[in-house]
Amino acid sequence: MRNVVLGSLCFAGLVAASGCDGAFSSGQSGDEPDPAALARRRFDEDVLPMLNQACAACHVSENAVGFMRPNPDVWTTMMGHPNLIAGGNANDSRLYAYGRSPNHSGPEFSPEQAELVRAWIEVVPETGTPPKTVETGRFVPATGENTVDLSKLGDKLDGAKLTFTATPLASGMYVTELKATAGSGGLHLAHPLFVTYCPGAKPDPVDSFYGLDQVVNPMASAPVGGGTVVLVDYRQGNCEIAVLFKVIEPGMTGPGGGGPGDGGGSGGCVNIAGFTQSARAPLANQCGNNCHAGGQATAKNAWDLSAINDLSAAGQAAACAQTRNKLNLNNEAQSILFQRVLPGQQTGHPLTLQQAQYDAFSAPILTWAQTE
Numbered sequence: 072m073r074n075v076v077l078g079s080l081c082f083a084g085l086v087a088a089s090g091c092d093g094a095f096s097s098g099q100s101g102d103e104p105d106p107a108a109l110a111r112r113r114f115d116e117d118v119l120p121m122l123n124q125a126c127a128a129c130h131v132s133e134n135a136v137g138f139m140r141p142n143p144d145v146w147t148t149m150m151g152h153p154n155l156i157a158g159g160n161a162n163d164s165r166l167y168a169y170g171r172s173p174n175h176s177g178p179e180f181s182p183e184q185a186e187l188v189r190a191w192i193e194v195v196p197e198t199g200t201p202p203k204t205v206e207t208g209r210f211v212p213a214t215g216e217n218t219v220d221l222s223k224l225g226d227k228l229d230g231a232k233l234t235f236t237a238t239p240l241a242s243g244m245y246v247t248e249l250k251a252t253a254g255s256g257g258l259h260l261a262h263p264l265f266v267t268y269c270p271g272a273k274p275d276p277v278d279s280f281y282g283l284d285q286v287v288n289p290m291a292s293a294p295v296g297g298g299t300v301v302l303v304d305y306r307q308g309n310c311e312i313a314v315l316f317k318v319i320e321p322g323m324t325g326p327g328g329g330g331p332g333d334g335g336g337s338g339g340c341v342n343i344a345g346f347t348q349s350a351r352a353p354l355a356n357q358c359g360n361n362c363h364a365g366g367q368a369t370a371k372n373a374w375d376l377s378a379i380n381d382l383s384a385a386g387q388a389a390a391c392a393q394t395r396n397k398l399n400l401n402n403e404a405q406s407i408l409f410q411r412v413l414p415g416q417q418t419g420h421p422l423t424l425q426q427a428q429y430d431a432f433s434a435p436i437l438t439w440a441q442t443e
C-alpha cells in the first residue's frame with residue numbers, strides 16, 4: 072500500500088497561522104489549490120459568457136438590479152449584490168431563483184444554463200464567514216490501494232484517513248472502495264469533492280458527493296457515500312488529484328444514534344442483485360441513455376451511471392453504489408433520485424416525468440431501495 076502523507080503538506084506556510092482552516096482563503100501563494108480561484112475561473116470562462124448573453128441586457132444598467140455592472144468588474148458587483156450569490160447554496164441564491172422563475176421580467180435559464188449556474192454556485196466559497204473548506208493538497212494516486220492522511224486537516228483528527236482503490240480507465244480513473252477511517256476522536260465529513268488537475272486544463276471537480284454528510288465513529292471505518300467515484304478527466308501520467316471537504320472535524324453519533332455503521336463492508340450496496348433485477352432497467356431507460364451514462368458531462372459528474380449496462384459484478388456494483396448515494400435511506404420515497412424527476416418538480420432538473428412514467432419508474436426502484 073502506498074501511503075500518501077498529504078495532510079502534512081497542508082499548505083506549509085498556512086498551517087502555522089491557521090491550522091489549515093484557511094485553506095480556502097485568498098492568502099495562498101503559488102500554485103496551491105484554491106477553490107476561490109477555481110470558482111472565479113469557472114465564472115470567467117463559463118458563467119459570465121452565458122450571463123452576458125442571457126441576462127446582461129437588463130442587468131448592466133445603473134439601477135437597483137444592475138448586478139452585472141462592471142464596477143470594478145462584474146464578479147465584484149455580483150458578489151456584493153445582496154442575496155444574489157449564496158456561496159455553496161444555489162437555492163438561497165437569487166441569481167439561480169430568478170433565473171428559473173416564470174414571474175421574473177427576464178427570460179428563464181435553459182436547463183443547461185441553470186445547471187451551469189447551480190454547479191458553479193456550489194463551488195463559490197461561502198461569503199461573510201471565513202471560508203472553511205479544507206483540501207488535502209494535490210497528489211498522484213497510485214494504481215491500486217491509496218491511503219490519504221487526513222490527520223493534519225484539523226484538530227483532534229489523529230488517525231483519520233481516506234483509503235481507496237484507483238483503477239485507470241481508458242479515459243479517466245475509477246475510484247472504488249472509498250472509505251473514511253476515524254481515529255480516537257471520530258470523524259465528521261461533509262461534501263467531499265474530488266478535483267482533478269491536469270496540465271493545461273481547468274481543474275475538474277467531480278461532485279458525486281454533493282449533500283453527503285457523514286459521521287464515522289471512533290476507530291471505525293465506513294464507505295464514503297456509495298464508495299465509488301469516476302474521475303472522468305484524469306489521464307495517466309500527468310494529472311494530480313486533491314480532495315476537498317466542506318467540513319472535516321472530529322465527531323461521533325450519539326448513544327443509540329444509529330449513524331453510519333462500523334464499516335468493514337465492501338462499500339456500496341447491500342443488495343446488488345436486487346438492484347440489477349428491479350432498478351437497473353428503469354434507470355437505464357430514463358436516466359442512462361443520454362445524460363447520466365456519459366452523454367452529458369455535468370450530469371455524469373453528479374451521478375455516474377456509465378456502468379448501468381455493464382452486467383459484470385463490478386459494473387453493477389458500481390452503478391448500484393452510485394445510485395445508493397442518491398437515496399435517502401431514512402425515507403427512500405423521499406430520495407433525491409425521485410424528487411428530481413417528480414411530476415411538477417421545480418428543482419430545475421432538465422427531465423420531469425409524467426405521472427404514469429413516474430409511477431413506472433419509481434415503483435421498481437423503490438422495491439430495491441428499501442432493501443438498502
Ligand code: HEC
Pocket residue numbers: 122125126127128129130135136155165166167169170174175176177178179180
Ligand atoms: C428583459 C429584461 C431582463 C432580462 C433579459 C433579465 N432580467 Fe432579471 N430582472 C429584470 C427586472 C425588470 C427585474 C426586477 C424585478 C422583476 O421584474 O422581476 C429583474 C430582477 C432580477 C433579479 C433580482 C435582483 C435583485 O436585486 O433582487 C435577478 C437575480 C435577476 N433578475 C436575474 C436575471 C437572470 C439570471 C437573467 C438571465 C437569465 C435575467 N435576470 C435577465 C429584467 C430582466
